[in-house]
Amino acid sequence: MFDKIQTPAVLVDIDVAKRNIERFQAYADSHGLKVRPHIKTHKLPAIAEMQLDAGAVGITCQKISEAEAMVAGSDRLNDVLITYNILGDDKLAALVALARKVRLAVVADNATVIDGLSAAFADAGVTLDVFVECNTGADRCGVGSPEAAAEFASRIASAPGLHFAGLMTYPPVGGAAKVQTFMTEAKALIEAKGIAVPAITSGGSPDMMLAHLAPATTEFRPGTYVYNDRSLVAGGVCSWDDCALTVLATVVSVPAPNRAIIDAGSKTLTSDLLGLTGHGHVLGRPDIAIDQLSEEHGRLRCEGDIGLKVGQRIRVVPNHACVVTNMVDGVHVFGEDRAPELWPVPARGKII
Amino acid sequence: MFDKIQTPAVLVDIDVAKRNIERFQAYADSHGLKVRPHIKTHKLPAIAEMQLDAGAVGITCQKISEAEAMVAGSDRLNDVLITYNILGDDKLAALVALARKVRLAVVADNATVIDGLSAAFADAGVTLDVFVECNTGADRCGVGSPEAAAEFASRIASAPGLHFAGLMTYPPVGGAAKVQTFMTEAKALIEAKGIAVPAITSGGSPDMMLAHLAPATTEFRPGTYVYNDRSLVAGGVCSWDDCALTVLATVVSVPAPNRAIIDAGSKTLTSDLLGLTGHGHVLGRPDIAIDQLSEEHGRLRCEGDIGLKVGQRIRVVPNHACVVTNMVDGVHVFGEDRAPELWPVPARGKII
Numbered sequence: 006m007f008d009k010i011q012t013p014a015v016l017v018d019i020d021v022a023k024r025n026i027e028r029f030q031a032y033a034d035s036h037g038l039k040v041r042p043h044i045k046t047h048k049l050p051a052i053a054e055m056q057l058d059a060g061a062v063g064i065t066c067q068k069i070s071e072a073e074a075m076v077a078g079s080d081r082l083n084d085v086l087i088t089y090n091i092l093g094d095d096k097l098a099a100l101v102a103l104a105r106k107v108r109l110a111v112v113a114d115n116a117t118v119i120d121g122l123s124a125a126f127a128d129a130g131v132t133l134d135v136f137v138e139c140n141t142g143a144d145r146c147g148v149g150s151p152e153a154a155a156e157f158a159s160r161i162a163s164a165p166g167l168h169f170a171g172l173m174t175y176p177p178v179g180g181a182a183k184v185q186t187f188m189t190e191a192k193a194l195i196e197a198k199g200i201a202v203p204a205i206t207s208g209g210s211p212d213m214m215l216a217h218l219a220p221a222t223t224e225f226r227p228g229t230y231v232y233n234d235r236s237l238v239a240g241g242v243c244s245w246d247d248c249a250l251t252v253l254a255t256v257v258s259v260p261a262p263n264r265a266i267i268d269a270g271s272k273t274l275t276s277d278l279l280g281l282t283g284h285g286h287v288l289g290r291p292d293i294a295i296d297q298l299s300e301e302h303g304r305l306r307c308e309g310d311i312g313l314k315v316g317q318r319i320r321v322v323p324n325h326a327c328v329v330t331n332m333v334d335g336v337h338v339f340g341e342d343r344a345p346e347l348w349p350v351p352a353r354g355k356i357i
Numbered sequence: 358m359f360d361k362i363q364t365p366a367v368l369v370d371i372d373v374a375k376r377n378i379e380r381f382q383a384y385a386d387s388h389g390l391k392v393r394p395h396i397k398t399h400k401l402p403a404i405a406e407m408q409l410d411a412g413a414v415g416i417t418c419q420k421i422s423e424a425e426a427m428v429a430g431s432d433r434l435n436d437v438l439i440t441y442n443i444l445g446d447d448k449l450a451a452l453v454a455l456a457r458k459v460r461l462a463v464v465a466d467n468a469t470v471i472d473g474l475s476a477a478f479a480d481a482g483v484t485l486d487v488f489v490e491c492n493t494g495a496d497r498c499g500v501g502s503p504e505a506a507a508e509f510a511s512r513i514a515s516a517p518g519l520h521f522a523g524l525m526t527y528p529p530v531g532g533a534a535k536v537q538t539f540m541t542e543a544k545a546l547i548e549a550k551g552i553a554v555p556a557i558t559s560g561g562s563p564d565m566m567l568a569h570l571a572p573a574t575t576e577f578r579p580g581t582y583v584y585n586d587r588s589l590v591a592g593g594v595c596s597w598d599d600c601a602l603t604v605l606a607t608v609v610s611v612p613a614p615n616r617a618i619i620d621a622g623s624k625t626l627t628s629d630l631l632g633l634t635g636h637g638h639v640l641g642r643p644d645i646a647i648d649q650l651s652e653e654h655g656r657l658r659c660e661g662d663i664g665l666k667v668g669q670r671i672r673v674v675p676n677h678a679c680v681v682t683n684m685v686d687g688v689h690v691f692g693e694d695r696a697p698e699l700w701p702v703p704a705r706g707k708i709i
Contacts, residue, residue, distance in 0.1 A: 011447050011448065011709045012709070045652055045653075068653055089620075090609040090610055090618075092607070092609065092667065092668055093363065093364075093607065093668075114610050115610055115611070115612075115667050117666075117667040117668055118609070118610075118667065140612060144612075144616065145612075145656060146609070146610040146612055146618050146654065148612070149612060149613065255444070257442040257444065257498070258466050258467055258498040258499075259467070260467075260492060260496075260497075260498055260499060260500065260501060261496075261501065264496065266442075266498050268420075271680055272680065272706075272708055275623070275627065276627060276628040276629045276680075277623060277628045278628065297497075299497060300397055300419065300680065300683075301397075301419045301441065302497055302498065304497060314469075315442075315469040316444055316469055316473075328623055328628075331624050331684075332683075332706065332708070333708070334706055354624075354684065354685065354686055356365055356621075356624055356653065356684070357363045357365070
């Protein structure tokens with residue numbers, strides 16, 4: 006099926022992706038939770054459309070250029086949340102331009118960002134939805150307390166050009182209880198000021214099936230779930246059969262009985278570990294470890310005879326699907342009744 | 358100087374790159390060693406031309422598509438070594454096409470690859486230079502013994518369409534003595550068969566200033582040396598002032614007194630560790646650790662007050678320059694007398 010594809014190549018089983026999308030949508034529907042998938046994982050307008058078809062209310066992006074690429078790729082992607090603090094004149098101008106095209110929301114966790122957004126949008130005569138980002142234990146961005154969340158909610162609500170859209174968090178694994186406590190408290194404090202909290206949005210594929218443990222959440226933003234990867238298999242969230250994204254690689258050398266080298270290295274698989282040991286899972290060969298990556302070489306080892314031949318092809322489930330998507334200009338999409346077809350990845354490399 | 362550049366962005370100080378190129382060329386000249394720089398680090402034809410201007414005899418590439426992009430970008434890049442086992446009909450056809458345009462050499466460490474090269478080149482009526490790749494301790498590709506090297510040298514020498522070009526290795530750090538022993542022995546065995554060994558090529562920036570400790574080497578292939586990075590500073594090979602490539606990033610959040618978040622994550626800096634702790638060095642702030650990367654966030658921590666403000670810009674020396682080049686479509690090249698200019702990176706993402 007993949008004979009004509011030169012390696013290394015990123016393959017996407019579209020049937021598996023569709024099943025993954027539908028599985029989480031069904032779970033979310035059963036709990037009255039809206040789904041706003043993070044497109045960082047696939048960066049493909051066509052897959053975002055599949056997510057909408059399944060019932061998603063819109064999409065999540067991480068950077069403006071990523072959102073621009075997605076919106077340019079489909080006129081159905083017209084409801085976008087960028088979960089990022091955006092600042093700087095050029096980016097604010099781009100944000101205003103995007104807000105004129107689609108329903109747009111962003112997040113903020115500090116006064117500098119809020120004031121910058123307000124100045125740009127009031128000046129343009131456009132209103133922007135802004136969520137307050139809350140730190141529920143991941144210690145990345147986010148205000149540290151419900152009181153601070155309420156303070157910034159007020160600031161947004163009273164800022165010209167802005168509309169307070171609610172609360173956003175990206176919790177750590179196992180963080181549902183903390184999300185529930187923080188959000189319930191913050192919501193009460195904000196409502197006590199007479200400000201409505203239209204939405205509370207949380208995310209993260211590892212705990213997506215536990216989203217109902219934080220019932221204050223109204224919307225969820227899973228990303229990796231569409232493809233899954235070795236990190237999610239390790240986390241017990243899915244099986245190898247649920248991994249839609251794999252890297253097709255060729256064995257280029259078998260220099261020792263227990264060692265083989267493939268033509269996929271860190272410039273394809275990336276060095277993301279996500280807490281794992283090794284750099285991916287060779288489908289059908291759980292005895293093999295990918296124990297080292299150079300830029301264009303991956304080293305496979307096993308205890309006994311590795312049993313691979315030069316020229317043989319293997320498929321690797323990467324540690325982290327989202328970063329692999331970002332390494333290639335196109336992915337080879339296939340399905341049970343669908344021959345592989347190269348799809349360009351329009352939002353690849355959109356880091357601005 | 359960088360006010361108009363949106364972040365995150367990759368900056369290249371061309372004066373520093375030039376100095377790095379010239380420094381190693383002077384060392385190599387003083388030891389009678391030819392230089393064939395590996396362009397994986399910069400992927401820019403214009404910088405490869407600077408390397409030729411300094412005295413390099415040609416360039417090294419890791420994949421065919423990378424070589425094609427470099428050759429297409431400059432008619433001066435007409436002497437190319439691809440240090441990779443190449444196999445498969447499509448790639449062999451591309452290799453033949455490239456060999457018709459430039460002086461081309463590849464490596465091989467097994468019979469399957471040699472026989473494939475021979476069939477393709479004999480059929481095309483073109484002769485290809487082929488080196489035998491030798492394992493001098495890195496345990497990646499490469500034949501494991503001088504005897505095996507001699508055996509494959511014979512196979513290449515007698516294969517239609519191929520010319521035995523010599524021996525190639527990518528040694529581990531500290532491997533000079535092993536290189537010298539292996540290469541001396543292999544050369545003697547090959548010459549005893551009446552086959553000349555035209556060149557012996559070694560590489561690796563960490564040990565480049567020790568290349569003379571393996572005097573059997575006739576040619577050296579440094580890559581990272583043109584930009585340097587945090588791994589080479591840690592290895593004592595250079596100082597921060599010698600780092601030509603930096604990532605310009607903006608502080609987007611200061612959620613706690615000792616923590617700040619920048620807009621460069623693993624999709625810019627990459628997760629390459631190269632044995633280091635943390636994900637880069639903030640220029641001028643040795644007290645700060647970049648202790649965590651998400652895809653689009655970098656987390657900065659320090660012991661006391663971090664003293665950064667939202668909107669402030671910093672420059673990061675990445676752990677590994679070569680993989681950062683590969684993340685962006687363009688780099689901002691500047692110099693003492695040169696305003697920043699965006700140079701496209703033609704060989705970015707060329708993994709085939």
